[in-house]
Amino acid sequence: MRPYYGSVEINAHAVYNRYLGYFNGNPINLFPLAEEQFARKFVEYGGSADQVLQRAQADFDAGDYQWAAYAANQVVFTDPDNQRARYLAADALEQLGYQSEPSIWRNAYLQGAEELRHGVDSSQQLIGNKGALLSHVSVESVLDYLAISLDGQKAASDDFELELTVEHPDTGQDAESYLLYLRGGALLYHRIEGSDGTRPHATLLRSQLGALIAGRPVPVGIERDAHDLLGRLQGYLVNLAASSRFNIIEP
Numbered sequence: 001m002r003p004y005y006g007s008v009e010i011n012a013h014a015v016y017n018r019y020l021g022y023f024n025g026n027p028i029n030l031f032p033l034a035e036e037q038f039a040r041k042f043v044e045y046g047g048s049a050d051q052v053l054q055r056a057q058a059d060f061d062a063g064d065y066q067w068a069a070y071a072a073n074q075v076v077f078t079d080p081d082n083q084r085a086r087y088l089a090a091d092a093l094e095q096l097g098y099q100s101e102p103s104i105w106r107n108a109y110l111q112g113a114e115e116l117r118h119g120v121d122s123s124q125q126l127i128g129n130k131g132a133l134l135s136h137v138s139v140e141s142v143l144d145y146l147a148i149s150l151d152g153q154k155a156a157s158d159d160f161e162l163e164l165t166v167e168h169p170d171t172g173q174d175a176e177s178y179l180l181y182l183r184g185g186a187l188l189y190h191r192i193e194g195s196d197g198t199r200p201h202a203t204l205l206r207s208q209l210g211a212l213i214a215g216r217p218v219p220v221g222i223e224r225d226a227h228d229l230l231g232r233l234q235g236y237l238v239n240l241a242a243s244s245r246f247n248i249i250e251p
Contacts, residue, residue, distance in 0.1 A: 039078045162229045164204065
Protein backbone atom coordinates (compact mmCIF):
# COMPACT_ATOMS: atom_id res chain seq x y z
CA MET A 1 0.00 0.00 0.00
CA ARG A 2 1.30 3.48 -0.88
CA PRO A 3 2.32 5.48 2.22
CA TYR A 4 0.46 8.69 3.01
CA TYR A 5 2.46 11.66 4.13
CA GLY A 6 -0.49 13.97 4.63
CA SER A 7 0.16 17.69 4.72
CA VAL A 8 3.87 17.25 3.87
CA GLU A 9 2.99 15.73 0.51
CA ILE A 10 0.32 18.36 -0.20
CA ASN A 11 2.72 21.20 0.62
CA ALA A 12 5.51 19.65 -1.44
CA HIS A 13 3.22 19.58 -4.47
CA ALA A 14 2.17 23.18 -3.81
CA VAL A 15 5.77 24.41 -3.60
CA TYR A 16 6.72 22.50 -6.76
CA ASN A 17 3.78 23.88 -8.72
CA ARG A 18 4.42 27.42 -7.51
CA TYR A 19 8.06 27.54 -8.56
CA LEU A 20 8.35 24.94 -11.33
CA GLY A 21 4.80 24.55 -12.64
CA TYR A 22 2.86 21.35 -13.39
CA PHE A 23 5.46 19.91 -15.78
CA ASN A 24 7.75 17.32 -14.16
CA GLY A 25 10.27 17.19 -17.00
CA ASN A 26 8.91 14.02 -18.65
CA PRO A 27 7.88 15.03 -22.20
CA ILE A 28 5.05 12.48 -22.14
CA ASN A 29 3.35 14.81 -19.63
CA LEU A 30 4.04 18.00 -21.54
CA PHE A 31 0.67 18.06 -23.32
CA PRO A 32 -1.46 15.32 -21.72
CA LEU A 33 -4.52 13.81 -23.32
CA ALA A 34 -7.96 15.02 -22.26
CA GLU A 35 -9.38 12.87 -19.45
CA GLU A 36 -12.17 11.40 -21.58
CA GLN A 37 -9.77 10.59 -24.42
CA PHE A 38 -7.29 8.99 -22.03
CA ALA A 39 -10.06 6.94 -20.39
CA ARG A 40 -11.27 5.52 -23.70
CA LYS A 41 -7.76 4.43 -24.65
CA PHE A 42 -7.16 3.03 -21.18
CA VAL A 43 -10.26 0.83 -21.44
CA GLU A 44 -9.34 -0.23 -24.97
CA TYR A 45 -5.89 -1.30 -23.81
CA GLY A 46 -7.52 -3.23 -20.97
CA GLY A 47 -9.69 -5.15 -23.44
CA SER A 48 -13.13 -4.00 -22.32
CA ALA A 49 -14.87 -2.23 -19.49
CA ASP A 50 -15.76 -5.57 -17.89
CA GLN A 51 -12.15 -6.76 -18.01
CA VAL A 52 -10.87 -3.51 -16.49
CA LEU A 53 -13.44 -3.71 -13.71
CA GLN A 54 -12.65 -7.35 -13.05
CA ARG A 55 -9.00 -6.48 -12.51
CA ALA A 56 -9.92 -3.37 -10.50
CA GLN A 57 -12.11 -5.51 -8.24
CA ALA A 58 -9.21 -7.89 -7.68
CA ASP A 59 -7.02 -4.94 -6.69
CA PHE A 60 -9.72 -3.70 -4.35
CA ASP A 61 -9.98 -7.12 -2.72
CA ALA A 62 -6.20 -7.11 -2.29
CA GLY A 63 -6.31 -3.72 -0.57
CA ASP A 64 -4.84 -1.73 -3.47
CA TYR A 65 -7.53 0.94 -3.26
CA GLN A 66 -5.60 3.65 -5.09
CA TRP A 67 -5.24 1.58 -8.25
CA ALA A 68 -8.78 0.19 -7.99
CA ALA A 69 -10.20 3.72 -7.78
CA TYR A 70 -8.03 4.91 -10.66
CA ALA A 71 -8.92 2.05 -12.99
CA ALA A 72 -12.65 2.09 -12.18
CA ASN A 73 -12.76 5.85 -12.70
CA GLN A 74 -11.42 5.41 -16.25
CA VAL A 75 -14.48 3.30 -16.98
CA VAL A 76 -16.68 6.01 -15.44
CA PHE A 77 -15.14 8.59 -17.79
CA THR A 78 -15.79 6.25 -20.70
CA ASP A 79 -19.36 5.44 -19.61
CA PRO A 80 -20.74 7.57 -16.75
CA ASP A 81 -23.83 5.33 -16.54
CA ASN A 82 -21.82 2.21 -15.70
CA GLN A 83 -23.07 1.65 -12.16
CA ARG A 84 -20.66 -1.17 -11.44
CA ALA A 85 -17.72 1.15 -12.19
CA ARG A 86 -19.23 4.00 -10.18
CA TYR A 87 -19.82 1.89 -7.08
CA LEU A 88 -16.41 0.21 -7.25
CA ALA A 89 -14.64 3.57 -7.58
CA ALA A 90 -16.77 4.94 -4.73
CA ASP A 91 -15.92 1.98 -2.48
CA ALA A 92 -12.23 2.42 -3.18
CA LEU A 93 -12.33 6.17 -2.57
CA GLU A 94 -14.14 5.61 0.68
CA GLN A 95 -11.39 3.27 1.85
CA LEU A 96 -8.74 5.82 0.83
CA GLY A 97 -10.63 8.41 2.83
CA TYR A 98 -10.66 6.21 5.92
CA GLN A 99 -6.88 5.78 5.63
CA SER A 100 -6.06 9.45 5.10
CA GLU A 101 -4.46 11.46 7.86
CA PRO A 102 -5.21 15.01 6.58
CA SER A 103 -8.84 16.05 6.66
CA ILE A 104 -8.49 17.80 3.27
CA TRP A 105 -7.67 14.50 1.58
CA ARG A 106 -10.30 12.59 3.52
CA ASN A 107 -13.01 15.07 2.59
CA ALA A 108 -12.00 15.00 -1.07
CA TYR A 109 -12.07 11.19 -1.21
CA LEU A 110 -15.45 11.00 0.53
CA GLN A 111 -16.93 13.77 -1.61
CA GLY A 112 -15.88 11.84 -4.71
CA ALA A 113 -17.52 8.69 -3.35
CA GLU A 114 -20.69 10.65 -2.58
CA GLU A 115 -20.87 11.97 -6.13
CA LEU A 116 -20.33 8.57 -7.70
CA ARG A 117 -23.08 7.00 -5.62
CA HIS A 118 -25.68 9.77 -5.71
CA GLY A 119 -24.75 12.11 -8.55
CA VAL A 120 -24.54 15.88 -8.39
CA ASP A 121 -27.34 18.12 -7.22
CA SER A 122 -27.50 20.78 -9.93
CA SER A 123 -29.67 23.15 -7.89
CA GLN A 124 -28.07 26.33 -6.66
CA GLN A 125 -26.63 26.26 -3.18
CA LEU A 126 -26.46 29.39 -1.04
CA ILE A 127 -23.03 29.46 0.56
CA GLY A 128 -22.89 31.32 3.84
CA ASN A 129 -23.67 34.94 4.61
CA LYS A 130 -21.52 36.94 2.22
CA GLY A 131 -22.30 40.29 3.81
CA ALA A 132 -21.28 39.07 7.26
CA LEU A 133 -18.08 37.52 5.91
CA LEU A 134 -17.03 40.66 4.06
CA SER A 135 -17.46 42.75 7.20
CA HIS A 136 -14.61 40.84 8.90
CA VAL A 137 -11.88 41.09 6.27
CA SER A 138 -9.65 43.93 5.09
CA VAL A 139 -10.79 46.49 2.54
CA GLU A 140 -8.20 45.11 0.12
CA SER A 141 -9.71 41.63 0.47
CA VAL A 142 -13.18 43.05 -0.23
CA LEU A 143 -11.89 44.81 -3.34
CA ASP A 144 -10.16 41.60 -4.45
CA TYR A 145 -13.49 39.79 -4.05
CA LEU A 146 -15.15 42.54 -6.06
CA ALA A 147 -12.60 42.07 -8.84
CA ILE A 148 -12.98 38.29 -9.10
CA SER A 149 -16.78 38.62 -8.98
CA LEU A 150 -16.76 40.79 -12.09
CA ASP A 151 -18.19 39.34 -15.30
CA GLY A 152 -15.40 40.35 -17.66
CA GLN A 153 -17.45 39.83 -20.82
CA LYS A 154 -20.26 42.06 -19.61
CA ALA A 155 -17.82 44.75 -18.51
CA ALA A 156 -15.49 44.49 -21.53
CA SER A 157 -16.75 47.60 -23.28
CA ASP A 158 -16.81 49.78 -20.17
CA ASP A 159 -13.96 52.01 -19.10
CA PHE A 160 -13.90 54.30 -16.06
CA GLU A 161 -11.99 55.44 -12.98
CA LEU A 162 -13.49 55.96 -9.54
CA GLU A 163 -11.99 57.18 -6.29
CA LEU A 164 -13.33 55.35 -3.27
CA THR A 165 -12.88 56.30 0.37
CA VAL A 166 -13.85 53.78 3.03
CA GLU A 167 -14.49 55.00 6.57
CA HIS A 168 -14.34 52.87 9.74
CA PRO A 169 -16.48 54.65 12.37
CA ASP A 170 -16.97 51.50 14.44
CA THR A 171 -13.27 50.81 14.96
CA GLY A 172 -11.78 54.28 14.85
CA GLN A 173 -9.40 53.21 12.10
CA ASP A 174 -8.28 55.93 9.68
CA ALA A 175 -10.20 56.21 6.44
CA GLU A 176 -8.68 54.44 3.43
CA SER A 177 -8.76 55.78 -0.13
CA TYR A 178 -8.37 53.78 -3.32
CA LEU A 179 -8.42 54.41 -7.03
CA LEU A 180 -10.52 51.82 -8.86
CA TYR A 181 -10.25 51.56 -12.62
CA LEU A 182 -12.08 49.30 -15.04
CA ARG A 183 -10.15 48.38 -18.17
CA GLY A 184 -10.81 45.63 -20.71
CA GLY A 185 -13.25 43.79 -18.47
CA ALA A 186 -10.88 43.75 -15.46
CA LEU A 187 -11.13 45.77 -12.27
CA LEU A 188 -7.87 46.96 -10.70
CA TYR A 189 -7.16 49.22 -7.75
CA HIS A 190 -4.38 50.81 -5.76
CA ARG A 191 -4.11 52.80 -2.57
CA ILE A 192 -4.04 56.60 -2.82
CA GLU A 193 -3.70 59.44 -0.35
CA GLY A 194 -6.93 61.41 -0.55
CA SER A 195 -8.71 62.69 -3.65
CA ASP A 196 -7.32 65.05 -6.27
CA GLY A 197 -10.81 66.16 -7.32
CA THR A 198 -10.42 65.17 -10.98
CA ARG A 199 -12.42 61.93 -10.85
CA PRO A 200 -15.81 60.86 -9.48
CA HIS A 201 -15.44 60.19 -5.77
CA ALA A 202 -17.54 58.09 -3.38
CA THR A 203 -17.27 57.79 0.38
CA LEU A 204 -18.70 54.63 1.94
CA LEU A 205 -18.83 53.26 5.44
CA ARG A 206 -17.07 49.92 5.85
CA SER A 207 -20.44 48.20 6.34
CA GLN A 208 -21.85 49.85 3.20
CA LEU A 209 -19.01 48.49 1.07
CA GLY A 210 -19.78 44.91 2.08
CA ALA A 211 -23.52 45.49 1.59
CA LEU A 212 -22.90 46.89 -1.88
CA ILE A 213 -21.02 43.77 -3.00
CA ALA A 214 -23.67 41.59 -1.36
CA GLY A 215 -26.19 43.05 -3.83
CA ARG A 216 -27.90 45.75 -1.81
CA PRO A 217 -28.72 49.11 -3.43
CA VAL A 218 -26.03 51.75 -3.81
CA PRO A 219 -26.30 54.04 -0.75
CA VAL A 220 -27.85 57.46 -1.21
CA GLY A 221 -25.93 60.63 -0.44
CA ILE A 222 -23.13 59.93 -2.93
CA GLU A 223 -22.39 62.39 -5.72
CA ARG A 224 -24.31 61.49 -8.84
CA ASP A 225 -21.42 60.49 -11.12
CA ALA A 226 -19.91 58.20 -8.47
CA HIS A 227 -23.33 56.76 -7.63
CA ASP A 228 -23.88 55.90 -11.31
CA LEU A 229 -20.45 54.26 -11.62
CA LEU A 230 -21.02 52.14 -8.52
CA GLY A 231 -24.37 51.08 -9.94
CA ARG A 232 -22.77 50.10 -13.25
CA LEU A 233 -20.04 48.20 -11.44
CA GLN A 234 -22.59 46.38 -9.31
CA GLY A 235 -24.45 45.39 -12.47
CA TYR A 236 -21.39 43.50 -13.71
CA LEU A 237 -21.07 41.34 -10.60
CA VAL A 238 -21.72 37.61 -10.57
CA ASN A 239 -23.25 36.20 -7.38
CA LEU A 240 -20.53 33.73 -6.42
CA ALA A 241 -22.35 32.87 -3.18
CA ALA A 242 -25.13 31.17 -5.16
CA SER A 243 -23.45 28.65 -7.44
CA SER A 244 -24.48 25.41 -9.07
CA ARG A 245 -22.56 22.32 -8.06
CA PHE A 246 -20.45 20.66 -10.71
CA ASN A 247 -18.91 17.27 -11.36
CA ILE A 248 -15.55 16.61 -9.75
CA ILE A 249 -14.97 12.93 -10.55
CA GLU A 250 -16.96 12.29 -13.72
CA PRO A 251 -17.18 14.01 -17.13
